[in-house]
Structure formats: C-alpha cells, structure tokens
Amino acid sequence: MSHPVPTEDPSVDEQETVHRRVVAGLRAALRPDQVLTDAAALAAYAHDDAEWAPFETPMAVVLAEDEGDVVAVVRLAAASGVHVVARGAGTGLSGGANAVARSIVLSLERMTRIVEIDAAERFAVAEAGVINDTLRLAVAEHGLWYPPDPASYRISTIGGNAATNAGGICCVKYGVTRDYVLGLRVVLADGEVVDLGRRTAKGVTGYDLTALLVGSEGTLGIITRVTVKLLPLAGREERAIVGAFGSLRAAGDAVAAISASGIVPAALEIIDRTCIEAVDAWQALGLPHGVDTMLPAKVDEVGALGERHAASVAGLMVDAGALAVERAADAEEVDRLFLARRLAYPALERLGPVLTEDICVPRGAVPEMLTRIQVVAREHDVVIANIAHAGDGNLHPLIIAPEGDDAAKARAKLAFDRIVDECRRLGGTVTGEHGVGLLKLPGARAELGERVVALHASIKQALDPAGTLNPGKAFPA
C-alpha cells in the first residue's frame, strides 16, 4: 500500500493540524508576548503599506528580540513546511512584506540595538529593527552621517531599508542603501547564521553576496544585522532653491539644464499641480497662484561654492521660465521651503486610498513621462498626482481612488499598469526604489525577460530550496 502523495494544497484538516503545531511550537520557543495570534494583530501585520497588493492572514505574528528568536522561527517553519515573511516597520509600498498563505510574519521591530559605532573607521553595526532616523541621530553624535533617507526614515527600519534597497531624496547625489551596506548578518533558510561582507573600506573576497541580499526582500535570507558605511557629517551646508513653474514643460527644461550644468544637487524633486492644490487645500501654505509645477532642490557644498551653486541652480530655473524662485540657506528656512514636498503624500492620502507608483525613467524623459501620465489619468478617469525624484528620473505617480469606489479602484489598477508600460517604452525600469514585492511582478517579468527570471529562480533555489522564505516575492516565479 502506497503512502498518499503530499499535494500542493493540503486538505483543510491537514492545514489545521500544521497550524496548531506551528503555533504550539512558537509558544514553546518564545515568551507569550512575542507570539501574537489574536485577530487584530494578525490583521495589523498581514500587509505592509501596499494594501492594494494581495495578502493572506498569517498563522501567527512573532516579535523577535534577538537572532536566536529568528533562528528558532525559521527552523520551525522549515521543519513544518510553512513560510516566514520577515518585516521591519511594514512601511514597504510594493507588498514585499505582505503575508502569504501558510506563513508566520516575523517582525524584527524589537531588535533595536545599535551594536557598534566606529567613528575612526566610519561604520556602524545595527540590529535590523533600528529605525533609520535613530541610527542617523546616533552616528551624528560622532560627527558622522548615514545618508540614505527614504521618505519613511522616521519610522522605517534599517533592516527593511536593506531588504528593499531603499532610496530617498538625497540619492541623486549620495546613492541608495546598497551603496552604504558593507556587511550583513543573515539567517539562512535552514536557520544557519552567516556573516557576509566586511568592515573594511574595501574588500573583494568572493562573490558580493551582501549586494545580492540587499534588495532581495527577505527571499534569500533574513537580515538581522546591518553594517553600514558612514560619511563625515562635516563638509555639508544645505541650501534650498525652490522654483515655481507655470508648466510642466518649463520645469522639465529646468531639470535638464541643472543636470547638464555639472552641478550635482543634493536633492532635485518635482511636485505637480494636483499635489500643490492638495497641500494648499489642507495647510494653506499660500503657494503662489497659477503654479503648475514646483521644483524643490538642494545643494550642499560649503561656503562660497555652495552659494555659487545655489545661485546657478536658481539662475537655470529662471532661464527655463520659472514664475518665482525662493532660496534659503539656514536650516529652518530650508525645511520651510521643503514643507510642500514633505506634506504632499499625507495631503493626498486625505483624498482617498493612494496607489503609489514607482518608476524610473532616463532623467531627460521626466517631462515626457509626466505628460503621458496625464494622458493615462484622463483616459482612465482617475486622479493622479505626481511627486518625483526628478534628478534621478524616479517618479511616484500617486493614483487616488475615493474610499469605497470599487469602479475607481479598478480603473486605478488599469492606470497603474499603463504607466508601467509607458515607462518601459521610454527606456525606464519598473521600480526605482520601492522594489518588486507583489505589485511589480508583471512589470518585472516584462523588464527582465525569461532567462533572467530563470536566473533569479535558480539563485532562489540555491539559497532556499524548500521555499521557506517569503515565496512569490521580489521576482516573478
């Protein structure tokens, strides 16, 4: 008599048995307050900030407090044939941390220890749950600077930043998270712990597995510690230059002229009329009338050179037809000038659920892409606001559907896919900094092509043959 062949879709009875066994195993291995199974917790941890992406209810949520907890959860999951979805603060925008079927959501938010700051060697080692801004402030006390600044920097974790290769506003000059990750401690799919990378300024020993793990969205290993490179805090003086334009085309010309000038701005953002109106309706900042597009920019060279660069950027904006240009050199004024940029996202969220796009086109194609987005908005009858890292070509069209309007939501999804297609036609990439997660799986398939997708699958197979870690994310299966 033969044994029954295990199927992909176990019976409900079998599932319940596994579920009970997994929860019992977690309770045996961890303190009660570390294992959450109540409905509210399961719902709260079922997805990251990409609610539009699909998610399942997890079997349990575990709040790991140290590496041993992570190892215990991964081992139990591997032994039980269930999945582990690791997350930091859950601020992701692509569904990378959304729970999959038969999964344990493993939060590293309690692993908040800054293990080491070495001022002389200019690196820091932080547990995965350390908030980006906490690390930034801690290293600043040593005269050091951790540049990557995703919009979520006040709430997102360094582990999540590394797992998604987070970008931000200053990457136009200073690069993204990967450019600062020297090494990682990682729990592999079988629960073994490895240290990857280095602590020295340079190093080429073996394949760059650190770079491979950065941005892999918890599919190849779970990052428990990050060693980051730091820059000296000194040697920067921020100056803000904000231009107001009567048309998108004029603003686009200014971006092109600034890029071509040889000045590398420390920020070069763009916000469109829909954003400006939403911010003004909410906060009455007194933004100038008749403004279609604003370009908030920064330069950060010190002294006379910084002054000269700020003046050049302002001049290029005027030459491109800016209606008004404001400049600021002290920190408070710089913050004030960037207020509209900072308020744009929350102001838009007041209008309804926001589906956040994240495409990256050649810098020179930013005006054309924004124009095409306006066409998409019209054709699909949806509101699309635009904030963008213009200096990088990284655009975040924000598609807004009124709460409870399912038809609008359906149209928003169509618009999302259209934008991805248009981006590809302009030589862009389907995700500039948010990651593939779940939302960009179709776009990633089109961009990568069959063979490169197969390379991804073979690497996943090599590092996680049982598919324990966050299956179905980061690349199309």
Add this chain to the structure above:
Amino acid sequence: MSHPVPTEDPSVDEQETVHRRVVAGLRAALRPDQVLTDAAALAAYAHDDAEWAPFETPMAVVLAEDEGDVVAVVRLAAASGVHVVARGAGTGLSGGANAVARSIVLSLERMTRIVEIDAAERFAVAEAGVINDTLRLAVAEHGLWYPPDPASYRISTIGGNAATNAGGICCVKYGVTRDYVLGLRVVLADGEVVDLGRRTAKGVTGYDLTALLVGSEGTLGIITRVTVKLLPLAGREERAIVGAFGSLRAAGDAVAAISASGIVPAALEIIDRTCIEAVDAWQALGLPHGVDTMLPAKVDEVGALGERHAASVAGLMVDAGALAVERAADAEEVDRLFLARRLAYPALERLGPVLTEDICVPRGAVPEMLTRIQVVAREHDVVIANIAHAGDGNLHPLIIAPEGDDAAKARAKLAFDRIVDECRRLGGTVTGEHGVGLLKLPGARAELGERVVALHASIKQALDPAGTLNPGKAFPA
C-alpha cells in the same frame, strides 16, 4: 553490458581527441588570425600578471571580436566538456585569468568599441576590451568622468576591471568599479546572452545580478559589455600634498588624523623606505634623506575650500611630525609630486620578481599592519616593500625574490601567507581590490567560513552547472 563511467581524468588518448576536436571547432567558427595555437601565444596567454600562481598551457587562445565569437567559443567549450578562461589585458594580480587544464583562453582585447556615451543621462556603454584610459578620455570630451583608476588604467580593460571589481587610488573618495557599473551584457555558461542591470539612475527590479557578476572573475558569465555611470568632470580641482616622515609611526598618525578630520581626500597613499630607495636608486628624484615613509595625498574640492583642505592636510602632516611637506595645485606639479608613487612598482620590479600582496585592514590598523609586515620580512629573510592606499587601509606589500633564487621564492610564499594571517588578526580582509583568483583561495576559505563558501558553490552550480567557466577561481571549491 554497462558503459564505462566517465572519469574526472580522461585518458591521454581521449584528451588528445577532445583537444583536436576543440581546435578544429574553433577554426571552423572563427577566422584563422583569431585562433592562436603556436607555443609563443599559448605561453603569453597562459597567465595574467600573477606568474607566481599556478597555470596550465591552454588548448588554444581565441581573440574574440564580437559577442557572436564569445557565444561560439562558450557553446563549443560546453559541448566539448572543456573550460573557458576569459580575460581582458591580463593585468590581474591574483591569477584569476590563469589558464586551467583543458581550457580555451578567450581574450576580449579586440572588442574595443565604445558603443554609446549619453552625456545627458551620464552613462557610457563599452565593449569589454575597451581600455580604462580610452573610456576615460572619450567621456572627458563630453565633460564627464569615469573615476575608477586601477594602477593599470593605461593598459587594463573595462571588462577586466568589472570582472575583478578593480579598485585604484581615488576609491578612498569615489568608490570602486562596482559603484559605477549600472549594467552588464553577459554570455552565460550555456552561451545564452542576457542583459543585466539598467541604464537609469536608480532601479531595484529583482536581485542585483549585476553586482553579483562584478568581481566574479568570469566564473558566472563572461562580460561582453559594461554600462557605467559617469560623474561630471567639472567641480574638481586636484591639489597634491606630499609629506615625508622619519618613521612609519609618524606617518600612521598623520593618516589617522586626516581620516578623523572629516576631510575625505581624493587620494591618500603611503610608500615606505624600501620603495623610496628603489625609486631613488633608479631615477634619482632627489628624495629627502632620512625619510622612512612618504604620504602622497590629494584633495579635489574647488577654490577656497580646496585650498583650505590642502592646508589642513598639510598642517595635520606637520602636527604628526612630518620632516617636510610639499604642496602643488597645478596639474603638472601634482603629477611630479606623485611621481615617486607611480614609479614605485616598476622600480621594485627591477630588483626581481615581485609577489604582490593585497590586504585591507581597518584604516587605524595601517601602522600596526606595516610594523607586522616588517617583522614578517625579518623572520622570513625577504625584502618587502610597501605601497598602500592608506586612506582605505588597502596595503600592497611587495615581496621581492631575486631572479632564479628558488629558496628566496619559497620564503616569499611563506611570508605572503603570514601577512594574510596577520591581516585577518587585525580584522582585515584578504583581498582589498585584486580579487581571490588563485593566490587568495586559502585566505578566502579562512575569511568566508565553510557555510559562506558553500553558498558560493551553490550559486556557481546554479549559474554554471557544468563548470565550463573559469573553474577553481574566485572562491575555494
């Protein structure tokens, strides 16, 4: 009746048959002048600049002229069960391009086309055989700069630079080759061609296979085209500051003080007494007497800030006890001050075959590491000269054995291993920029540990299951 099991070590007859078939296949696929089998060519292409590492005589040398040639060679090799060792200019210093048994050496030196320079988007696409300096000069005409500057930049290729993740002098401020590679075209182990990476400023679509391939020494795929990020050429003014010190300790103190000052120099090199004497004996530069160590440094901020930084660096050198400090601000004078640094390697090669070390320790450990190297030199009775990227902690002890002195050569090898051990004890990495190749296989095993080595093997297995591409390199099997 069973078939004979193929063995790892085919009989001599079988080998000769395969050899004849491979050479015939190459001649059928390529022009006669692209397939070299004469003894002189086989000897010339049998190894890179790491003659101390083992090498075999290849079956043939192929001079590829386009991607199609590379595909043809890889397909033939895969079908014949022989290996392909790809190389650029053969300037590697770790044996990464040394021929293995039953191999075709595939040189990409004739693939010299700069495919595209996009000044607005600041990237260039070059075939693998383009010389680093050729690319540098070509993009300079567009007002752009390709920073990575390995010592071999006048003769090494961009493909080889990418395959080894080459470093250089300016990486202390500007990073290494990987930091500039946006994308790669790669011929995989089965001959299929894929494009990895992107052309946009940012992008996180899928795993960073580009970063994985950079530095993989031709073991995972053969790089035929490289897309590199460029910086504006403007905004830099080089100033040189060269300090002469009476002791290694004083020079080390100066390096530490400069690192801690918040100034990031564009170069911070160190050359020791043995180098200085060798250069002076050869070129009579009139280097100051009683000098034990020299620190050639550069800063590159423009205008008053650059002046201030140069003055600060000079002041820190004086404070640390420099016997003399020279400064230069115009290009010719900067070159003159760096002459001793540039002549150090050829000056030492006049003394005998040089075994080049490449370790990277924490910056602060540079003086201690140099002291330990002196001890190793004494204990093993070998001459060791030191040139180093002091600002990165990346040291190149040059172990010199007189021509034909086999005992000295044996002692040099022991000294090489001892230096690697000492580097590891100081928290360093066994290769800072030259790569593992063959010379650093034992050191890499110690540094990576068993499980991380196994990860390497699993990735190699995933991308090159038949072991066609440069087997035995880059990581210990």
